[in-house]
Amino acid sequence: MSRITLLSLQILVAVVTLALWQVFSSVPVFGKVLLPPFFFSNPVDVFSQIVKWFSTGVIWKHLAITLWESILAFVIGSAGGILVGFWFARQPRVAAVFDPYVKMVNALPRVVLAPIFALWFGLGVWSKVALGVTLVFFIVFFNVYQGVKEVPTTVLDNGRMLGMNERQLMRHVYWPSALSWMFSSLHTSVGFAVVGAVVGEYLGSAAGLGYLIQQAEGVFDVAGVFAGMFVLSAFVILIDMGVTMVEKRLLVWRPTAAARD
């Protein structure tokens, strides 16, 4: 399939879906509207809501808040994951002691932590960051741990025979290996940073995309809910494209990354 055919088919799916949605929510079929506007709204209303948000500029503040929370959650979660991942991988005893607790905490659905974080950190940015951190931390931690553990013995021996001391092995062997594993999960961890921020906002806040959706729901403004969801999707896709660009630059040495471009 050529690029143009593919793109037109992809657009066709969106057009058909939106058209069906518009038709079934406004034109009665056998005297009955299949998608009552109260529950399903319609594409035109949703679109005009989005236009209104952007034309009045209300949305920028919320987008900025959500973006800021996601970035903080990603940076703090990744830093923690890298540090602890390295520490555990280099100290098998520490890892063995903490192993059941790591599994326990990771098994916990993070949503239940949101009220506690709101209590501890207030309704501002930091309770959302905390929620995102608990999600990002474990993904990065597990990947860095694996990355350090899975350095091939031959590569390590080669480093030693070339005269590397422990510190140099860390810098030239363990670190790049761990980073490559971390970057391979970059899409997931960045996605979870956004999830943490939005869920946190949804459960209690005064700004952000999650707040916007929650507010619309509170007044049965279904158009507002859908508009919020569309803006959120576009937001996540944009961030994901950014991640792909970063990944391509940083993982040039990997066969898979090179094969993709």
Place this chain on the structure above:
Amino acid sequence: MGMTEPTAVALDNATVAFRLADGRVYTAVEQANLAVAHGEFVAIVGPTGCGKSTLLNVIAGLLKPAAGSARIFDKPLGGLNRDAGYLFQADALFPWKTAIDNVAIGLEIRGTPRTEALARAQKWLTSVGLGAFANRYPHMLSGGQRKRVALAQVLIRDPKILLMDEPFGPLDAQTRQIMGNLLLELWTADRKAVLFVTHDLEEAIALADRVVIMSAGPSARIIGDWRITLPRPRDIAEIRMEKDFHALHREIWGVLKDEVMKGYVQSTQAGAA
């Protein structure tokens, strides 16, 4: 080589044993005695799984012998062998570094300024025929090219002893010959003690000053030591046509054949168990 050449590597009754997962002790190599003079090229040949690589790892200091000892330039070896460069059988290049960075790293960690290290690495890449591939990552190079980079990576540190563990094993026949000639050319220009492990007797005879034969494992022993008097410089492809080559090959193969068969039988039994 004169009589005054010092002994670069000496193994005195070196025995290497491993403790298996079930608690039993597996003796890989038993009471190996070997002396390699400075500048001498020694090939170690033996059937698959006879502990040839184990012996190299002992000399590299990556493994400690269970009994006996290794001496490097008449000093007992404790810890890693700082005089040795090791060319591994498997890919050992750092996949996240370009070819030139892979070669330069041995100098950089020693404290050589980066610009100087890169300049010398470029020279080494050129001398292994990869001058134009400096900025490629290992996965963008062919198997033979990766071996060339690995050779430059080891040689740039100018080790007095070169350990090679079936370095050309995974390459095709033509590439092996080209690599063999490249190795001889580099070695002739700067003679190091070389320990070259291979299972290919022809390759061993074509390259080495001495061919050492090991018996099939477990408890492999050194069972033969031949001096290869073929004239140098040699061409790996052409020397195989010579009459003297054939005579040596027939003689050594007579000893090696039985061990290869023993090793084969053992490996099939182990596979069936």
